[in-house]
């Protein structure tokens with residue numbers, strides 16, 4: 472048994488070295504007729520089921536924060552019952568709360584193939600922060616980052632049925648149980664708390680939730696002989712969405728050289744969706760402007776401070792989707808519901824879903840879209 476396990480580990484190591492990175496393109500047919508659109512009402516700012524409940528002040532430790540957290544729990548519980556939900560809690564002093572400990576709650580939702588045991592799954596991890604800034608009073612942070620949270624929620628719902636279909640097909644076909652990465656890959660959503668500084672951004676007054684989570688996962692060991700050593704190691708790609716959803720079409724550079732390949736895939740998908748007429752926002756401008764940048768080009772990877780920092784510091788590959796110039800209303804009271812451009816929010820959701828579907832190699836597993844839903848955009 473022991474020798475067999477050592478041998479199996481060696482084989483696994485070898486396959487991991489030989490294999491290429493995850494990604495299989497979706498067909499035009501899947502993009503046009505199959506992958507579910509965000510539902511029309513999802514992002515209604517007044518009563519839409521996904522976005523509207525997030526458009527409230529949600530400063531850590533306040534009732535608004537807990538209401539939004541409950542909204543995430545209910546959404547996944549009702550719409551995505553195959554996902555595993557958990558919270559990671561911490562507390563910290565802040566420059567504005569004196570001796571009081573402020574509580575932070577990170578929301579975590581995970582789904583991996585049913586045959587994969589804990590410690591052997593690797594994740595595409597979609598991330599946004601849900602807390603809002605302490606000041607100015609009444610600040611909503613619609614682009615920062617209510618809308619990105621909603622984009623991720625809608626995107627994972629769009630690919631959930633295809634994941635079910637794929638994993639059912641793989642199970643029924645039977646496969647070699649020396650699992651390779653492709654057979655062990657899952658998806659994870661992190662909606663993080665305490666990204667914003669209470670007073671002004673410093674290493675200790677910012678990203679409270681992300682710092683706590685990265686440290687805890689770095690120290691949480693999986694059983695010996697697992698594919699991944701720690702919970703942190705099971706993140707294959709950390710995709711962080713921030714300051715998205717205004718109609719300003721601000722360019723998003725490729726920040727990180729080691730994930731430039733994934734940026735290029737997403738940029739390619741953006742261009743395809745535009746060319747196929749599947750975007751609702753009317754802008755002709757490209758968001759991901761650096762698709763043609765070469766691997767030896769300039770990457771300004773240490774400039775942007777955000778939730779990825781403690782993960783990057785521990786070696787987690789990160790795709791950071793944030794514009795280099797911030798939206799006009801950034802950190803102002805004007806970053807409110809009306810500031811959002813809803814077609815842009817929908818398009819980001821679709822782009823995120825399509826990117827995740829390619830990463831998880833879901834081509835061939837999407838059912839045709841119901842006729843009623845097809846009409847609207849199929850005219851395009």
Ligand SMILES: *[C@@H]1O[C@H](CO)[C@@H](O)[C@H](O)[C@H]1NC(C)=O
Pocket residue numbers: 558559560576
């Ligand atoms: C985290 O905090 C929430 C909200 O207070 C609580 O319901 C939950 O039980 C806590 N979870 C853990 C793992 O401590």
Ligand SMILES: [Zn+2]
Pocket residue numbers: 604615667802
């Ligand atoms: Zn902010």
